Amino acid sequence: MNTKDLEYFLAMVKYKNYTYVAKQFLVSQPAITQAIQRLEREFGARLIEQDRAHHQTTITRAGKLLYKNAQMIQANIALAHREIEQSSKKKIRFGLPPIIGTFYFPQAAAELLKKGYLSQLKITEAGSAKLLSELTDGNIDVALIGSPRPISYDDLEAIHLGERPFNIIVSPENPLAKRQSISFTELNDVNFIGMNGNFVHPQAFEAFCRHADVKPNIIYSTPDISWLKSIVRANLGIGFLVKDAVNSDDGVVCLAIEDPLPERFNVSVVIRKGYVLTKDEKELIEILSTMNV
Numbered sequence: 445m446n447t448k449d450l451e452y453f454l455a456m457v458k459y460k461n462y463t464y465v466a467k468q469f470l471v472s473q474p475a476i477t478q479a480i481q482r483l484e485r486e487f488g489a490r491l492i493e494q495d496r497a498h499h500q501t502t503i504t505r506a507g508k509l510l511y512k513n514a515q516m517i518q519a520n521i522a523l524a525h526r527e528i529e530q531s532s533k534k535k536i537r538f539g540l541p542p543i544i545g546t547f548y549f550p551q552a553a554a555e556l557l558k559k560g561y562l563s564q565l566k567i568t569e570a571g572s573a574k575l576l577s578e579l580t581d582g583n584i585d586v587a588l589i590g591s592p593r594p595i596s597y598d599d600l601e602a603i604h605l606g607e608r609p610f611n612i613i614v615s616p617e618n619p620l621a622k623r624q625s626i627s628f629t630e631l632n633d634v635n636f637i638g639m640n641g642n643f644v645h646p647q648a649f650e651a652f653c654r655h656a657d658v659k660p661n662i663i664y665s666t667p668d669i670s671w672l673k674s675i676v677r678a679n680l681g682i683g684f685l686v687k688d689a690v691n692s693d694d695g696v697v698c699l700a701i702e703d704p705l706p707e708r709f710n711v712s713v714v715i716r717k718g719y720v721l722t723k724d725e726k727e728l729i730e731i732l733s734t735m736n737v
Contacts, residue, residue: 445486447521449479450514456480456492457511460501483510526582527719535566536725539575539587541643543669544711547688548605549588551735561728571642571667576600579714586725588732589714590644590686592651592707601717603729606737607708610648611687611698615679618697625700628656635681636660641667648707649684655705711737 455465456476466473484491491507494500503511540549556562568578572590579587580599589595595602612631614620638660639645653660663681666672669689676683677695686709690698713732715721721729 446479446482447517449483450517452476452479453483453491453507454511454514454518456501457503457507460503462501523582527585534564534724536561536564536586536722536728537568537584538565538728539568539570539578539584539589541572541575541588541590542569543643543686543689543709544572544588544590545569548711548735548737552731555731555734556728559727559731561724561731564724565728572644573647574642576714579716582716585715585719586721586728587714589712591710591712592644592648594710595712595714599717600714602712602714603733605711605713605733605735607710608737609687609708610645610652610684610701611690612701613673613676613683613685613690613696613698615677615682616695616697617679618682620682620699621697623699625702627702628652628658629703631656631660631682632658634661636662637672637675637681637683638662638665639667639669639672639684640665643667644709645684645686648709651707652684652701652703652705655703711735 452465455468459465462473462476466476480492487510489506490504491510493502493504553562568584575587575589578584594604612626672683673694673696687698690696713729
């Protein structure tokens with residue numbers, strides 16, 4: 445099968461016009477027609493039907509089935525190109541979320557520096573949700589990922605390093621600061637300072653709100669954890685953060701969450717399933733796996 449034929453077919457499904465598709469690919473209209481005919485012979489089914497009397501082009505059920513699979517084939521071919529192009533380079537394309545990079549990754553940094561791997565890392569820093577997408581698309585090859593629950597995806601392999609609880613944080617001036625723990629059911633009319641962006645926190649926060657049937661009053665959202673803690677310290681609202689992201693110098697008070705949900709800040713080393721690791725990537729993962737979470 446010619447992969448170019450699949451490209452033409454995907455475009456035909458999208459535009460349903462032989463002339464337009466031919467112009468897009470700078471080929472003749474018969475070239476597009478012949479490509480579709482080759483695919484129809486390959487699969488033994490009509491893929492596209494034309495009603496010349498009414499100037500209509502219809503994608504058959506077989507065509508729709510091929511379209512779904514052709515999209516996956518094209519994505520896999522593109523992924524193969526990216527992986528093979530990267531295979532000759534010594535840099536390790538590595539994803540690192542800000543919270544994990546700040547609070548957990550330093551445990552491994554000294555060993556990575558000692559063995560010469562730290563300088564090999566081409567780091568993409570982003571929220572975990574964004575890094576999962578980058579990993580699946582083949583733009584990075586190894587990542588530390590945070591997730592509300594242990595990662596379990598068909599196309600990814602994960603080494604679970606541990607989990608940490610989420611806390612509510614409040615200003616010392618807030619009446620809640622006298623408490624040691626709190627349930628989300630008590631927070632229905634409270635002003636929240638939220639986190640936005642591709643981070644774990646919004647997903648976990650939403651799960652706690654659903655469980656408690658709370659409609660949160662989020663008065664401000666930020667992707668900056670330091671800024672979030674500053675606003676909470678000023679007693680403008682309360683926050684929701686993984687416990688390890690708060691230290692004694694932040695000037696805020698942590699309250700344990702009483703709700704019995706499984707959502708935690710889970711930390712994992714993640715790669716694509718089937719990805720062939722280099723020797724250096726294998727050693728990187730071994731070092732990362734020693735991190736204490």
